Amino acid sequence: MRETLPKSSILRGYKVFSTVKENGIHFQTPHLHCYVTNSSQEKTIHTNVQIGFGVAKKIVPLAVHRNRIKRLLREVYRKNKQTLDTFSLEQQQQLKILLLFRLTNKEEKIWKISYHLLEQEWKELVEKILTIKKSIT
Numbered sequence: 001m002r003e004t005l006p007k008s009s010i011l012r013g014y015k016v017f018s019t020v021k022e023n024g025i026h027f028q029t030p031h032l033h034c035y036v037t038n039s040s041q042e043k044t045i046h047t048n049v050q051i052g053f054g055v056a057k058k059i060v061p062l063a064v065h066r067n068r069i070k071r072l073l074r075e076v077y078r079k080n081k082q083t084l085d086t087f088s089l090e091q092q093q094q095l096k097i098l099l100l101f102r103l104t105n106k107e108e109k110i111w112k113i114s115y116h117l118l119e120q121e122w123k124e125l126v127e128k129i130l131t132i133k134k135s136i137t
Helices: 014-023 063-079 082-091 115-136
Strands: 025-028 032-039 049-055 094-101
Touching: 014 032, 014 049, 014 094, 025 115, 032 115, 049 063, 049 082, 063 094, 063 115, 082 094, 082 115, 094 115
Parallel strands: 049 094
Antiparallel strands: 025 032, 032 094
């Protein structure tokens, strides 16, 4: 069985990213900024949660490091997506999430960012998302 993240659950494109960023609710941790918005159920989408990953070139200049961070973020999401999937199914809403990486200070080394650090911060974000979304509905 393949354990990859399906392409249908990944947000792509500048327009989609900008609409999620403009219309979404903002959450943040020291390294991650997250924008979450509800969207109407579209017939072409087979997943209830769609996510986009971004790392700014200004913050992380080398493409090798940007791609590594995005790989780590995709893996963190893939391993821990069950709670958001069950929540969106219970609430019958489709969530669009934009996950952006930020550095806390300029002296921090990119290659010292670990999977465990990002996973811990992602779990914090998911708890914030769930508490806010439950209070709204």
